[in-house]
Amino acid sequence: MAPSYNRRSFLKISSMGLASAYLAGCSVGGGDQRTAEQALRAAFVQPINDLDPHGPSSVDESTLLAGRLIYDTLIRRNGEELEAGVATTWEQSDPNTWVFTLRDDVKFHDGNPLTARDVKASLERVKEAGTAQSALWTSVSSIEAPDEHTLRITTDEPLGTMAVNLTLMFILPADKMDTEGFFRKPIGSGPFRVESFTPSDVLELAAVEHWSGKPKLANVSLPYIPETSSQITALRTGDLGALWPIPPDQLRELEGVDGVRLETVPSYVYYFNWFNCGRPPFDDPRVRRAMWRAVDVAGIVRNLFGAGAEVMTAPIPSTVFGHAEQEAYSYDPDAAKQELAEAGLGDGFRTSVMWFSDTGPLADGLAQAMISDWAKIGVTVEPQSVEKAEWLRRLNAKEFDMDLQTNTVTTGDADFTLGRLYDSKADRMGYSNPDLDSILRQAHEDSDRARRGELYSQACKIIWEDAVGIFPAALISTYGLRDTIDGFEPAPSNQPDLRGVTLTS
Structure with missing residues (x-):
């Protein structure tokens, strides 16, 4: 069952912004072609150092931000609710056993199908990783994949947080995730594939055909800009399309700036x-x-x-x-x-x-x-x-x-x-x-x-x-957005879903 927020609506503030990540975009051509070729630049206050969603940085906001775009999870959050991801249904067959039925149309970025075997291997990997996420899975005693589209998780004691914990458990290809150098250009099954990655510098992504629909953006660039003043300047000049979360003491820098709006959550x-x-x-x-x-x-x-x-x-x-x-x-x-x-x-x-x-x-x-x-x-x-x-x-x-x-x-x-x-x-x-x-x-x-x-x-x-x-x-969290950005929803997790974002001229 999903958590509910006491404050759901966003406060939209004109001519102000608060952020430590920013998003910039451009478009090419016109009509449907223009939409298909849209590119978006975004930067978060924290550098993206690691794309391993099970490793030491597994609960860092920057790693989670990237993970939401590159990988899939069995269950995902949609506002106040939890909804189906790779898993179409799930149930408790008894207090200590959860059974998940998986979609049959999910493919990794290399074209190989995602199966229950990949989910099993991913959960086993994060459980044994010895990280902050591993602590969520200490009561798991066995993980079984009786067929390609069924997963069974058994725990030593009831685990009421199973569903919400799975929103953090990113699925990797079982045969490749432990190969040397995999996370320099990892393969996932999310809405964007990795084009290139330089830790603490920039992550370049390209949209793919996804089971939930292809993103409206063609490309997303997530650079790291260490100086807050440089981030603010880039947003003010339009070099960037968005910035979040803007430090409270920097809000005045965006007051009265044409073409910039603030949305907070x-x-x-x-x-x-x-x-x-x-x-x-x-x-x-x-x-x-x-x-x-x-x-x-x-x-x-x-x-x-x-x-x-x-x-x-x-x-x-x-x-x-x-x-x-x-x-x-x-x-x-x-x-x-x-x-x-x-x-x-x-x-x-x-x-x-x-x-x-x-x-x-x-x-x-x-x-x-x-x-x-x-x-x-x-x-x-x-x-x-x-x-x-x-x-x-x-x-x-x-x-x-x-x-x-x-x-x-x-x-x-x-x-x-x-x-x-x-x-x-x-x-x-x-x-x-x-x-x-x-x-x-x-x-x-x-x-x-x-x-x-x-x-x-x-x-x-x-x-x-x-x-x-x-x-x-x-x-x-205050997100500073250029007026050319549409469909961007601020997220309390600082991990916005970019699939529906579009840019206007």
């Missing part, structure tokens, strides 16, 4: 500030709540991000299935001081917060604003802006007091974040709650959407009230 990306709940004084929930009440979250989000973010109302964004709105922590420094006094810290204390600057837009400003507010209640916080590799090492070793970062709910389902990060066995920030563990386990196993929603509502409440972290801002 609440995204799956959000900021949290975790407390190391296994390390004093943050092992005391009174201290964690006091730290939250000491921060003027609404004011910081409004003044720092403007239209580029919204205040969080749960430990996951409102776009994610399982979101349940919670009562806001009011900004109350006096109450925060009182709570610290009750915890035996009436004179304040010293601590630290770590982050890396490239974690998300305005990360430095967000950290400094919170540090300033904490100082007002007698808490001195040392800022620790570190290199990403060191940040990751310390995060995994739990060598931090507080950790500020962005996170992406990649599947659009609460299980990917709540179930993966807050279960006691994960031990990501020293927090343990047996009641929460039980709720998350039930939600992970149950395939009934309504029941899962109820369970995640309970989970949101526990995490929020225990103040495992501060959840300040959910980012808004």
Whole structure:
């Protein structure tokens, strides 16, 4: 069952834009011929480093963006719903067994048919890869392909997230996916084939006849432009057709620009500030709540991000299935001081917060604003802006007091974040709650959407009230588009479907 978004409609803003990827296009000829030969240039804020959808970059937004265009999945997302991809139907024959019937008209870009054997090999590969996606498949005990168009997946325990997880499981040709150099110019069965690829530079794609219909574009170019100022300039001049997501502090650069429109959508990306709940004084929930009440979250989000973010109302964004709105922590420094006094810290204390600057837009400003507010209640916080590799090492070793970062709910389902990060066995920030563990386990196993929603509502409440972290801002993805772009739909995942995009003169 598919997640539903609380905010579905797009906000269209004339003469403004927000993005870190851009899209440019040109057309040749006229009439139907012109449409068939359209070419589109697009750039994302992050470089595309790897086209292996099962490898170390498997949940990176840039790899997923490319994967959606090059490869197919059994099930795919269409707005709020999950719909058939390569699989035409699926069912649970028993709580631990899922059976999928595959289309018989899917071909890889080299002309070979896609069969259940390819799906089996792909799922086995991602399961054994030892990556973030592999964690989604730990309960899978067997994968069978009794014939070319039937796949049977058996799990050790019920897996209610099977369908949504499969929207990330890209299908590769079984006989070729492990050959040397395959991912320099990989073969998929998606709507575009790879023409050429230079990591961290440019990915060139060409449209193919696809079982869902041939894309209206003939070519797509996805270059990487590292400097935001250069991205903005390219969009302003028309060298690029689109840019997303534009950093909030760059919006003014697009105000009043002729030929540019902005379309925004609440995204799956959000900021949290975790407390190391296994390390004093943050092992005391009174201290964690006091730290939250000491921060003027609404004011910081409004003044720092403007239209580029919204205040969080749960430990996951409102776009994610399982979101349940919670009562806001009011900004109350006096109450925060009182709570610290009750915890035996009436004179304040010293601590630290770590982050890396490239974690998300305005990360430095967000950290400094919170540090300033904490100082007002007698808490001195040392800022620790570190290199990403060191940040990751310390995060995994739990060598931090507080950790500020962005996170992406990649599947659009609460299980990917709540179930993966807050279960006691994960031990990501020293927090343990047996009641929460039980709720998350039930939600992970149950395939009934309504029941899962109820369970995640309970989970949101526990995490929020225990103040495992501060959840300040959910980012808004703003796509800057030239007026020549039609049929482009912003995606909360930052992975837009380009099959229906056209360009006008």
